[in-house]
Amino acid sequence: MKLGSLKKSTSKDGELCVVSRDLKTAVRASHIAPSLREALESWKDKEPALSKLSEELNQGLAANSFLVREEDFHSALPRTWLFADGSAFIYHIKLVRKARNAPLPETLETVPLMYQGEAGQFLDPRQDIPQRDFAHGTDFEGEVGVVTDNVPMGVSPEEALQYIRLFVLINDVSLRGLIPEELAQGFGFFQSKPASALSPFAVTADELGSAWRGGRVHLPLQVQYNGSFFGKADAGAMHFHFGQLIAHAAKTRNLAAGSIIGSGTVSNENHEMGSSCLAEKRMIEQVEQGGIKTPFMKSGDTIEIQMLNEKGQNIFGRIFQKVKSA
């Protein structure tokens, strides 16, 4: 099943829609739940009716279906209660820390890094990334995320996998120029992690088929920067799987239904796979070519993030954003 949130002037949550597997048609589902946020809060009650509508839509039998225009859709979940972003690709941590001349955490391979990001208002998947100051070092980060049901505090990593309801892609916007000061202060990322964008569509595990195994999504994340190839790193290369990230987030708190847990920037050791953020490419340039060539994003630069299944079909729709001076 694929779900989306049609933009709606009267609600910041948008209007819940079921979207066909091929992303070509959709049907409003607000008679089942007004919004995806609310559907997730009563998932057990709402899922059967949504699933039935999805089947009808995919068979061409749903009444009042309409052609999808991705620009009419908000981030799949326009706002929610928690965005806990992990950093499950250890190779990314190694490169970025090297770039910052920062030491590696002692618990690098045993305890996930995680920060709490802005969840209360995601950017649209096609909304401009506002840039107040070029010196802030605007960067994108292509990620995979899971959306959970209510998760009880203290859940084990294996149990945690059972609470995953949906998958999304994330462009975790990062302001690299603000990170060193926030790290030095010790309270973690805040100004350096402004609003991110999600993919227009969120999907259930069955839409990923055999690519979803071992708590990881084993598909490449397609990243295009200014219209050119930038990365196709395997999202399955996570050191920590999503169950471990959820368990980390839920160690001392219950997670509310609709919580999004991010994978961190998708990153592979094989540099032929490219990268999913500029910081990593810059560090690779420094190591391999003796100097940084790629600047951070400036007004007009565009970033596209999507994921195709084994048959080459788009799973989540496209994140396509442009940087704009604010």
Next chain:
Amino acid sequence: MKLGSLKKSTSKDGELCVVSRDLKTAVRASHIAPSLREALESWKDKEPALSKLSEELNQGLAANSFLVREEDFHSALPRTWLFADGSAFIYHIKLVRKARNAPLPETLETVPLMYQGEAGQFLDPRQDIPQRDFAHGTDFEGEVGVVTDNVPMGVSPEEALQYIRLFVLINDVSLRGLIPEELAQGFGFFQSKPASALSPFAVTADELGSAWRGGRVHLPLQVQYNGSFFGKADAGAMHFHFGQLIAHAAKTRNLAAGSIIGSGTVSNENHEMGSSCLAEKRMIEQVEQGGIKTPFMKSGDTIEIQMLNEKGQNIFGRIFQKVKSA
């Protein structure tokens, strides 16, 4: 005007109520807006009707008013989109860093410390604080918070004051035992900052009278620990005022209506005023008596936080919580 959220089995947002100035009577206001969260999202439209109802209630003229039982009320805003907690009392930072043998940030007096806390599900003001492990070092932190309207990115500190709609008290639950590892990792507080509780009632600035000036609430925060005096520190002693904290939070993002900005633990240099958290008392014991006497919270320990106006009248109702093994 004073507002509260009556607990309601069918909504995690609770039901919006107007509460009398003396906290004795209340009246449902869900015909104006279903919940305080939703009222804040259309504040300009909703405020006049709420204000009128408040006047009627305070004059004893509101139909269907009822006697307040605080235990029927949730945290004033049971869940919201952002909890950005500052640390505006520099004396607290100095003491706590000393306790951790951590250096002071170079920008201590010029840039506020701020982390993003759990906003998606606050504890009730009387709900037990769950403790999974005594070694986590459970602590309370008594704070004042402001609730904002939509705030535009890049707002100045002085302009920011205009976006404050309501005031609350906060018990920012902190797990001191988990802080050193999270600081070492560099991603900031996450597991060490579980769900907090708000006061049962949120109030507009006029309820604070002349105590609200210069972006600070100049009243003592009354803290009782296990039924005994623990603190009455002046909440007006903030180094950074609330406009500065809001501007810091909004430097690279818009803030959604309903965002809560916390003051950080209320703390005064005069030790006769007591403290608003155990960490501070412990550090003072170490400095003044050569050793820590007060343990962190254990099952059964109780914390009460409230604020009285110049006439001795309770402003926000009581936060009264007990630690319980989870």
